[in-house]
Amino acid sequence: MMQSIFWLVFTIAIYGAAKRIYRAYPKVYLTPLLTTPIVIITIIALSGVTFDTYDKGAIWLSDLVEPATIALAVMLYKHLDVLKKNAKAIIASVCCGAITAFLTTAELVHMFGLKYDLMASLAPRTATTPIAVSVSGIIGGVPTITAVATLITGLVGLTLGPLIVKWLRINSPIAQGILFGTSAHSAGISKAFEYNAIAGSIASLAMMLTAFVTLLIAPWLITFFQ
Amino acid sequence: MKSLLRTIIQVLFFILLAKLSDSLVIWLHLPIPGSIVGIIFLFALLEFKIIRLDWIELGSKWLLSEMLLFFIPATVSIINYKSLIAANGIQILISIIGSTLLVMLCAGMIAQRISERKERNAA
Numbered sequence: 001m002m003q004s005i006f007w008l009v010f011t012i013a014i015y016g017a018a019k020r021i022y023r024a025y026p027k028v029y030l031t032p033l034l035t036t037p038i039v040i041i042t043i044i045a046l047s048g049v050t051f052d053t054y055d056k057g058a059i060w061l062s063d064l065v066e067p068a069t070i071a072l073a074v075m076l077y078k079h080l081d082v083l084k085k086n087a088k089a090i091i092a093s094v095c096c097g098a099i100t101a102f103l104t105t106a107e108l109v110h111m112f113g114l115k116y117d118l119m120a121s122l123a124p125r126t127a128t129t130p131i132a133v134s135v136s137g138i139i140g141g142v143p144t145i146t147a148v149a150t151l152i153t154g155l156v157g158l159t160l161g162p163l164i165v166k167w168l169r170i171n172s173p174i175a176q177g178i179l180f181g182t183s184a185h186s187a188g189i190s191k192a193f194e195y196n197a198i199a200g201s202i203a204s205l206a207m208m209l210t211a212f213v214t215l216l217i218a219p220w221l222i223t224f225f226q
Numbered sequence: 227m228k229s230l231l232r233t234i235i236q237v238l239f240f241i242l243l244a245k246l247s248d249s250l251v252i253w254l255h256l257p258i259p260g261s262i263v264g265i266i267f268l269f270a271l272l273e274f275k276i277i278r279l280d281w282i283e284l285g286s287k288w289l290l291s292e293m294l295l296f297f298i299p300a301t302v303s304i305i306n307y308k309s310l311i312a313a314n315g316i317q318i319l320i321s322i323i324g325s326t327l328l329v330m331l332c333a334g335m336i337a338q339r340i341s342e343r344k345e346r347n348a349a
Binding site: 011015032033036037040041044045051054055059062063064065066067070071072074075076078092093094096097100104105108112114118122125130134145147148149151153154155156157160161164165168171172174175176179184186190193200206211215 | 237240241243244247248257258259260261262264265266267268269272273279282283285286289290291292293294295296297298299300301302303304305306307310314317318319320321322323324325326327328329330331332333334335336337338340341342344345
C-alpha cells in the first residue's frame with residue numbers, strides 16, 4: 001500500500017517537474033509525455049521494481065483517462081457553432097487522414113516483411129486507444145501491442161506535429177485542430193489546446209470522427225493485405 | 227479553497243459518469259467504448275439544458291489540462307515489451323513515424339485549403 005502511494009506521488013512529482021521545465025524551455029524533445037516516462041522507466045529499472053508493482057499506484061492516474069475523455073463533451077458543446085460552420089472541412093480531411101493512416105501503416109509494415117498479426121496490431125493505431133484496441137481484436141491483431149503502438153503514435157504526433165504546422169504554414173486553427181486530432185488522438189488534442197481553444201475543440205471532434213471512421217473501414221481495408 | 231473543492235466535486239462527477247457509461251456498454255452489449263457513450267450522453271445533457279455548463283466547467287478544465295499526466299503510466303508499460311522492441315522496434319517506429327507524417331500532411335493540407343477558400347469567399 002505504502003509503495004503504491006509512493007509510485008503515484010512520484011509520478012505526479014516527476015510530471016510536475018517536467019511540466020515546469022517544458023514551460024521554461026518549450027522544446028519538442030522536452031515535452032512532459034516524453035521526459036516523464038524516460039525518468040520513471042530509468043528509476044524503475046534501477047530499483048528493480050516490476051511494472052505491475054509500479055502500476056498498482058499509477059493506475060489511479062490511468063483511471064482518469066476516461067473521465068478526461070468525457071470532459072471533451074464540454075468543449076464540443078462550447079464550440080458547437082465553429083464545428084457546424086466547418087463540418088465539411090472536418091469530415092473531408094478526417095476521412096482522408098484515417099484512410100491514409102490505416103493503409104500507409106499496413107503498407108510500411110508489409111514492406112518491412114513483418115508478420116500479419118503485427119500489421120493488424122499497428123494499422124488501427126491512429127484511433128483513440130479504446131477503439132484502436134477493439135478494432136485490432138476484430139481484424140486479428142494483438143490488442144496489447146496496439147495499445148503501445150497507439151501511445152507511440154501520440155508521442156510522434158505530439159513531437160512532429162508542431163514542425164509540420166510550421167513548415168506547411170498551417171495557420172488556421174481549424175486545420176491545426178484537424179491535423180492533431182486526426183494524427184495523434186488525445187495526445188494531439190492536448191497539443192492543439194496549447195495553440196488555442198478552437199484548435200483543441202476541433203481536435204476533439206477530429207479524434208472522435210477518426211475513431212468512428214477507423215472502426216468502419218478497418219475490417220474492409222485489411223482484406224487488401226490478407 | 228472554495229474553487230478547489232468545487233473542482234474536486236466536479237471531477238468526481240466525471241468519474242461517476244465514466245463508471246455509468248462503462249456499465250451501460252456492458253449491460254447493453256454496445257460495440258463502442260464507454261468513453262464515446264459518455265461524451266454523447268454528457269453532450270445531450272448539456273444540449274437539452276438538463277445540467278448547466280457552470281456546474282461542470284471547472285472540473286472539465288482541470289481534467290483536460292492535465293490529460294497528459296493520465297497517459298504517463300500507460301507509456302511506462304513499454305518496459306513490458308522489451309523483446310518485441312529488440313526484435314522489430316526500429317521497423318515499427320519507422321512505420322509509425324512515416325505513416326503519421328503522411329496523415330498530418332494529408333489531413334492538415336486538405337483542412338488548410340478548405341478553410342482558406344472559405345475565408346476568401348467570406349471576404
